[in-house]
Amino acid sequence: MANGSNKLTARITYLEMTEHSTVSVPTPVGIRLAIMRASDMPVHYYRYLYEQVGKPHHWMMRRKQSDAEVSxxxxxxxxxxxxxxxxxxxxxxxxxxxxRMPEEAEILYFGLVPDFQGRGLGRFFLAETIAAAWSRGPQKVTIHTNSLDSPRALQLYQKMGFTPVSWSEEDVETWD
Structure with missing residues (x-):
């Protein structure tokens, strides 16, 4: 919903998982995949990933932060x-x-570069991300999505075992 010339209003849904998910997701075939935990990632590479994944959805927080803050x-x-x-x-x-450990591991950002959407990679990567979060030993894993994210995000999160627990609204500046 538009709110002024460069602002959108997003409805945010907060979800949580209080038990390990029993959903099993096979590794997609026909494509070589690797998931690597990044250590000491250069800020410019982080910003590249953040923009590629977040720009279509108007992600805002890291856009407003300085390189020192992001680092x-x-x-x-x-x-x-x-x-x-x-x-x-x-x-x-x-x-x-x-x-907020050990109470909570939050999946703060999650997404695919647009070129790789629609290939069944999102569900696989989310399952692996959930497993990584649970491996830290939290009491619960949380994630949030909003009405500017992929229209399939909320449905996917629920299929993977997350339950909506609250909602809010936020004004978001468009990413032009």
Missing amino acids: ATIHAETTEIHVLYADGSPAGFAELNLV
């Missing part, structure tokens, strides 16, 4: 970044926020 966050011990590679190219990334 401090992505290099913190309470942050994990996992990058999905498909046939050698970056296909998506997930960012875990572990600052």
Whole structure:
């Protein structure tokens, strides 16, 4: 919904999983895949992934942060970044926020580069991201999505075992 010339109103859905998911997702065939946990990721590469995945959905938080702020966050011990590679190219990334451990592991960012959407990679990568979050030993795993994300995101999260627990609205600046 438009709200002024460069603002959109997003409805945010907060979800949580309080038990390990029993959903099994096979590895997609016909494409070479690798998921690597990034350590000491250069800020420019993080910004590239963030833009590629987040621009269509108007992701905002990291756009507003300085390089020093982004660096401090992505290099913190309470942050994990996992990058999905498909046939050698970056296909998506997930960012875990572990600052509220052991109570909660949050999947703060999750998504695919548009070129790799529609190939069955999202469900596989999400299952692997959920497993990575649970491997840290939290009491629950959380994620949120909003009405500007992929229209399939909320449905996918619920199919994977997340349950909506609350909602809010937020004004978001468009990413032009």
